[in-house]
Amino acid sequence: MSEQERDRRWTLALGTESEDGAAPLSDSDRRMALALSALYGDGSDRKGRGGLGGSAPRVAKWLGDIRDFFPTPVVQVIQKDAFERKGLRQMLLQPEFLATVEADVNLVADLVALRGVMPEKTKETARLVIGKVVEALMERLQRRTAEAVRGALDRARRTNRPRFSDIDWPRTIRANLSHYQPEHRTIVPERLIGFMRQQRRITDLDEVVLCVDQSGSMASSVVYASIFAAVMASLPVVATKLVCFDTAILDLTEELADPVEVLFGVQLGGGTDINAAVAYCEDRIERPSKAHLVLITDLYEGGDADALVDRLAGLVLAGVNVVVLLALSDQGRPSYDSRLSARVAALGIAVFACTPDQFPELMATALRREDVHAWAADRDIKLIRSDS
Template identity: 35%
Template sequence: MSESSRKQLARWHLILGKFSQPQFPNSLTPEQEQMAAALEPLYSRSYQGRGVRQDARLEKGSLDPSQLNVPRWLNEIRELFPRQTCERITSHALERYGLTELVSDPEILDSLTPSTELLSTILSLKGQLGNEVMGAVRRLITQVADDIRQRLEQPIRNALTGKLNRFQRSHLKHSSNFDAKSTIRRNLKHWDPQRKQLIVESPRFFSRVQRHLPWEVILCVDQSGSMVNSVIHAAVMAGILASLPLLRVKLVLFDTSIVDASEYASDPIEVLMGVQLGGGTDIGQAVRYCEQLVVQPRRTIFVLLSDFCEGADPRLLLSACHRLQEAGVKTLGLAALDETANPWYDEHIAGQLAAHGMEIAAITPNEFAHWLAGEIQG
């Protein structure tokens, strides 16, 4: 057998785990045997609950998933695998298999690759974490929030702070600013008669003029566990909106209690450090609280971000939303506000709110910005 075939066989053995042993006997080197032994207690958890019997020959305390010694296992992983592979394995351990022991050590938490998925997991566990890891949690929140903000801020600002100025050119080259007529006129001299094509050497773009937005946006955000990705994006979105001129943002977080985080709306890091996911849900109580925040109803947009799983009397929720609409407040119910917009929510309650006049949607932050701009422009 060639060396490349042996390596390929070893990879399949490591991927398939102990169940490949009868098909691939003696396919691993001693070091690869150590790798397989280190991977087995984690990835064999995928078979639990599927009717697959654990090997009775496993020694107690060795490969049995229920006997995994997390600190010792982590040391083995670090010794056996490259850093990038080690980070991926530890991320799987936390996000897929719920090994919460991993985040009790700030060094481990700092070593994980920041991502929205990792932050979602950490926020879900935050109530169980000790003070010694809160510095690492803050660093993770900062990295993820900054990453989301860098992706979203410019498109959102473009949507909300300016309209096209068709009398002034711009060096900002974006498809939404493209001036087709001026581009064609300026490049007519580059017409290729043989190919019958216009060669565009100098595309033209409109600039934007700022407009004042004397509007108030109230973001009412459900802290249910199912909403964690949307909570993260809502916190970043609130920070971006709060930085826009003459646009006031109120931020309210709720479960069965209410936290008015409006003071920190411009700081997503502080907002997310204060998030407490889980518990019951009283949406109606939160909406009634937000009613009190309305100063100019016809210049107010109320956004309810929730899975609509109401734990209290839904009639109180429906009547509160109806009062907002009757007063002239524009209302939007969001079942999701993240970059996938793929929600799970109570369709019955959402349908009742829609029947009472609230627009219901699951959208990305960019889509929300364009919706918001449309409502403000009237």
């Protein structure tokens, strides 16, 4: 063993840089040291409680890091240590916690990431917590998504006698503004406008494939994508598939009736093979001219980037409407691979980040085959340029 390698190992073990300023750690080594210090503390406090945070730790990205650096048996030991040291077991088993928990997508991501090391009793409690959060998110997002998708596909066929679930609320409100009742602070609609249901053969349906990167950095995107997929799968006007991936591929289409079950099928963290996932989706697209592939990934490709670009180019040439979302989350500008994203943008594919509140309108724009670039630009959404 060389002296440099020996110094490197001691530095990692102690959690400190060398005193002579030589800083033998590479960027990868520093990430490894930070991942360990988050749980065990640095070399001066290895027995301390570490730095994963006072609430449920932001486990998703952290688990992704440790899976990158350590073999599975070691990862399992570290996960169990995190579960015990951070007091998650006690927190999740308290009824008071369940009664006061807020609808936080980050909490869902943390629980999903930890489920593999939870005892069965705790796992049942975690499922209740996730169910509560999903219910709140569904209430926030379901109606707008259903209206946007139906409106995009049945826009030409409207009726003044719609079923309640088919009412086009924005148009109905505009048509009844003259019937506003100030004393009640509400509108009494005399005329309902909605979408006319029509029998559509399965071969006529637009196909939507949500292909979602489940590496740790994409945790909240996975949660939101799963909920949107479940909403769209419930609509008879579109055929929806959900595929999650890291280095393995998980087709969750058959589970979409239960978004909580979908999330319990996700494995957050690990490596990334985007090309393999897109190849899987390509094989399952039946009608390219009526297909929409929404690829949700930060484009940090661990597989074959050149093959990925060629594959996406082939899908576009075949008529598939491809959109790449660098994130589907409430957070700000995401971290992403700028070089690969520019190569994908050069294919004419819209590449940008999107919030959950923007996603229904984005999906409607895509389903109408309108210009997604123009839609994003009109909303001051930063698009990745081919020369960036």
